Amino acid sequence: MAVPKRKMSRSNTRSRRSQWKASAVHLVPCANRACKELKPQHVACPNCGQYSGRQVVEPA
Amino acid sequence: MPTPTKGPRLGGSPTHERLMLANLATSLFEHGKITTTEAKAKRVRPLAEKLITKAKRGDLHNRRQIQRVIRNKDVVHRLMAEIGPFYSDRNGGYLRITRTLPRKGDNAPMAVIELVSEKTVTAEAEAARKTKFAKDQPAEAPKSVETQEAEAPASADEAADSAEATEAPFGEGSHAPLEDGSQPEGFPIKGNASSKLYHVPGSSHYERTTAEVWFASEEAAEAAGFQLPPSQREAKDEESSSEDES
Numbered sequence: 001m002a003v004p005k006r007k008m009s010r011s012n013t014r015s016r017r018s019q020w021k022a023s024a025v026h027l028v029p030c031a032n033r034a035c036k037e038l039k040p041q042h043v044a045c046p047n048c049g050q051y052s053g054r055q056v057v058e059p060a
Numbered sequence: 061m062p063t064p065t066k067g068p069r070l071g072g073s074p075t076h077e078r079l080m081l082a083n084l085a086t087s088l089f090e091h092g093k094i095t096t097t098e099a100k101a102k103r104v105r106p107l108a109e110k111l112i113t114k115a116k117r118g119d120l121h122n123r124r125q126i127q128r129v130i131r132n133k134d135v136v137h138r139l140m141a142e143i144g145p146f147y148s149d150r151n152g153g154y155l156r157i158t159r160t161l162p163r164k165g166d167n168a169p170m171a172v173i174e175l176v177s178e179k180t181v182t183a184e185a186e187a188a189r190k191t192k193f194a195k196d197q198p199a200e201a202p203k204s205v206e207t208q209e210a211e212a213p214a215s216a217d218e219a220a221d222s223a224e225a226t227e228a229p230f231g232e233g234s235h236a237p238l239e240d241g242s243q244p245e246g247f248p249i250k251g252n253a254s255s256k257l258y259h260v261p262g263s264s265h266y267e268r269t270t271a272e273v274w275f276a277s278e279e280a281a282e283a284a285g286f287q288l289p290p291s292q293r294e295a296k297d298e299e300s301s302s303e304d305e306s
Contacts, residue, residue: 044160044172056158056172057095 082129089135093174101157101173112154115144149183233280237271247274258286
């Protein structure tokens with residue numbers, strides 16, 4: 001079985017982990033003119049519950 | 061042959077997947093609208109739409125085909141009695157999937173899958189007009205045109221007493237078009253019945269106008285409510301005014 005020859009230094013570990021990045025979610029204003037809340041694209045609005053002029057879910 | 065589904069089964073085994081999809085379809089027909097993960101919604105839609113197609117046919121064989129998937133007899137009855145007939149004028153696309161926010165806890169993409177409750181645009185228009193569109197009923201459309209044509213000369217007949225009235229749809233001094241499109245004797249002016257314009261011989265639009273009615277003179281045309289084309293009106297006014305001066 002393959003086994004690491006040396007202990008990985010904290011520096012190397014942290015250099016690797018420095019590349020773990022979160023990206024911002026792409027948000028668009030709700031198409032409902034009375035709402036205009038920012039929401040993820042192609043998703044029923046969590047604020048007003050509408051999608052393309054149709055009530056899909058109950059607003060939270 | 062249907063294309064095999066890519067990727068692993070839902071739930072791990074084929075039987076487990078069949079049961080999950082059957083349960084999802086049962087809940088969907090029971091409630092009309094369910095919230096589930098996007099992957100499950102996308103997998104249940106073809107199954108549920110095929111069940112609705114079977115429900116639309118509505119015979120015993122199709123009922124048994126549905127009962128192989130949906131075990132709940134109340135739901136089967138609702139599917140056959142309400143949902144199937146409701147979609148009689150919609151050809152497929154009975155279900156709608158709308159994505160919603162990811163689930164708290166495992167961030168799974170969620171979706172709402174629901175029965176489409178609206179009627180199609182064509183169905184609504186046909187209901188409003190109380191007729192079928194021409195492409196759906198090709199035999200009916202030409203008939204109605206014929207009857208209209210038959211009625212129009214008939215009403216003209218009643219309006220005027222003389223036998224000549226069929227020949228003069230717009231009163232005295234007018235003449236219905238001849239079948240070969242040529243000019244009737246003594247009626248040189250062309251009239252366009254839809255735009256209510258008349259064209260004198262030699263004017264710019266005379267040659268390209270198809271006469272729907274012929275007039276003996278400009279006075280007869282104006283008496284019938286026809287006008288000169290707008291481009292020629294001013295010229296005529298000037299002429300008449302100059303004539304007055306002289």
